Amino acid sequence: MPFNHTFKLWDGDSKKKTVRKVASFNTSFLINIFRVNNSVPGEGVAFLVASNTALPPGSSGQYLGLTNSSTDGLSSNNLEAIELDTFKQDFDPDDNHIGLNINGVRSKKTVSLSDFGIQIAPNGTKFYVVWIEYNGLNKSIQVYIAEQGSTGSHVQLNCVLRWNLTVEILPGGNRGSDLFKIWIAVGVTVFVLVLLGGLTYYWYKKRKARSDPNILGALKSLPGTPREFKFRDLKNATNKFDDKHELGQGGFGVVYKGSLPKENLEIAVKKFSGDIKGKDDFVA
CATH class of the missing domain: 2.60.120.200 (Jelly Rolls)
Known part of the structure; x- marks a missing residue:
């Protein structure tokens, strides 16, 4: 044993x-x-x-x-x-x-x-x-x-x-303890690197958000802007943006036909593409 x-x-x-x-x-x-x-x-x-x-x-x-x-x-x-x-x-x-x-x-x-x-x-x-x-x-x-x-x-x-x-215990006599200390050192180093990476990414996103125009804020400031809906309601209204409800495609995204049963309204919903480079043109 x-x-x-x-x-x-x-x-x-x-x-x-x-x-x-x-x-x-x-x-x-x-x-x-x-x-x-x-x-x-x-x-x-x-x-x-x-x-x-x-x-x-x-x-x-x-x-x-x-x-x-x-x-x-x-x-x-x-x-x-x-x-x-x-x-x-x-x-x-x-x-x-x-x-x-x-x-x-x-x-x-x-x-x-x-x-x-x-x-x-x-x-x-x-x-x-x-x-x-x-x-x-x-x-x-x-x-x-x-x-x-x-x-x-x-x-x-x-x-x-x-x-x-x-x-x-003599100095250097516990190999398991030495190995544990090595793993602790490696773990702390990795944690610090991950933390620095996370802070860098957060700083980058925050800076980018400040530098880019806020398209939603710009839309709200326009006269005659349509009322605001929750994305969930628009998704349900278009049956999850079903291709059968597609009306056409413009320069900034696809337009879908939808309906709001509670309000008995027929609506048109534009779903913007993920990459909108001409935000100023769209707002204009």
Whole structure:
């Protein structure tokens, strides 16, 4: 069960490894490793820290989903794990121990839990809270675990019921945060450009409206000007400017025949074209 989020655990910018800052972190689990029908336990479960979430091929069984027969122990694996082992291999102290693994399943340090009266995979149901804490300042592990498990020919249910993880943030360690900042910067830039474009268009239209003659105002000032109608009424009167009602076409638009039933009037309606260049001539 990978936690699909990257963290920067050490500062790799420093040339001297001894002065590199290492992030501190802690995590805790509520787990239950359950034997199905009181059978022989499977291989165990491990908490893994690695550079990616991909499972190596052939990593089932004793390899706990960490490595395989050809890659086990290689430094190129770049992984560290805490294992809760429930099946004894030739290199294990017993079938009930906790181990610190680096780049492989052969633990660098093991502690048998039987001496403390703890049975990782007992008969029946038992829940354990596992707490791990890594101190990046003095590079010590008090408790360390993450969840990555597998089974071999024997079966057990590895149940993680609760998981908490807290990691110290190093400078530049959160790629998701960096990407979020980039998107914020791009979004603000685009918003400003759109706003400037809108203001420019508004200013242009307003200036154009002031410079062009107001044909409607000019018409209203003429003596004997016909009464004003709403466009909606004229549209209904001409049946939506139906071609069947067309009377003719002049220099400024098409003339339609219409009727106003409420007033019992026959009218002629001129619909101006969208581009009237000779407004002064029309008014004259």
